Amino acid sequence: MTTRDIVFTAVGAVTALSALLSVTTKQVVHAALWLLVSLGSLAGAYLVLGQELVGLVQLLVYVGAIVVLVLFALMLTRAPIGPHAEIDTPWRQRLAGALLGAATTALLASLLLPLFSGATADLDTPTTTTPQVAQAVFGTWVWPFELLSVLLLVALIGAFAVSRLVLHRDGGHGARRPATVPSGARADGRG
């Protein structure tokens, strides 16, 4: 066991544990906060594996933007403090969720573990991977990348159009209040 192994194990354990807590907690805002811890420590796992840029983008997009939007949306609902009987799930749903989660885990594990069981990464010679990632995205994969950009742009314009439509049906109330439009659209733009 090297120091890196220990750090990686610790970060991985935090990721898994907070993910588990996120789906089992009875308080809806706590679930979002645990999700935050989970996604943040996943960024830490990328960092330990030497993939700096991926880790940072994970932090920027998921922790800094997506979970903030989740929290923001939760706060627009009642999101009570403490457990609440009204928004609890029945045991059947829980059982189905557990089964589905276990099945997905088993499927992914059976697929990925044999594929990457012998894989090693050389972390002792410090190399910067950022230019390689850039070259891959804007060289080899430039067409899929551009296609995805167009898709996101379409989603963004679509979101804008839909919200405008709703506003006009209301009789123009708050038509000059773009706050809800771009913040929703940004999740697509940054994702």
Add this chain to the structure above:
Amino acid sequence: MSDLAPWLEVVLRAVAVLAAFLVLPLLVGQTEHKVMAHMQGRLGPMYAGGFHGWAQLVADGVKFVQKEDITPARADRWVFRLAPFVALIPYLVALAVIPLSPRVVGADVDASVVLVLAVIGVGVIGTLMAGWASANKYSLLGAMRAAAQLVSYELPMVLAVASVALAAGSLSLVSIAEAWNPWWLLWQLPGAVVFLVAALAELQRPPFDMPLADSEIVFGAFTEYTGLRFAFFLLAEYAGIVVMSLLFAVLYLGGWAGPFEQWLGWVWTVLKGFLVAVVVIWLRVSWPRMREDQLQRLAWVWLVPMALVQLALTAVGVVVFS
């Protein structure tokens, strides 16, 4: 410091960053007291301690420590108590990677500009946690306003920084400042304006202090906080000013570029950053608070297009001149 044992070097660097983190925000706080007192003819901050009211900040500190640490009965205890630290720590991490000169830097990270932007975005979660866990309507409103504002202003900010990174051809703050030359003052001017405005909004400083708006929602997300925990939120604000000012100095003013930069490099960076901090304070005393819709309009109708134009301008410049 490369001839030291690795663990000793790490400890020394961490201590140095922590010291800077504790000293620089207080310096900015003291400057704000004095600059505001002079600009607005305020008499209060000029008394404590005699000469020019030098002890006002100490008195404030003593006051915060003495106050009782109250957690409201209906609050979500742990989230409420953790929130100030979640707001504070991102700025500590950001300060660790901002270089004062090529050699004076807490941790020289490869993609440091992405790291700074990423951790600054995390800070808002502290405000959201504080607002929700306080079990107070004013707090919740303040947190929502803060989140809406930060989400809107992060985009122009990232675009402005992307333009600088494009111009320098690097994501490392050290390389960006080294690639800087005086022409950037003109070439990157729209981006610099966008960055400064977006930074003010991210810090929720006046004129962008809608989330705190004391005449409408008491003190926003921080309404229920007292004593040291409240002081931590204030410290986070001032640490934010330090981080943004230094970042502006490194990105747009060339950082350590100046006479005798071999020896005085870090002094130039700190001086430039301090100048930006004074501008931030100056803007606070000279502008009234913006309304929520004006605030969003400014971000989406002015800043985002400006940042996009800057990005195009930079791209053209890079292609033509290199």
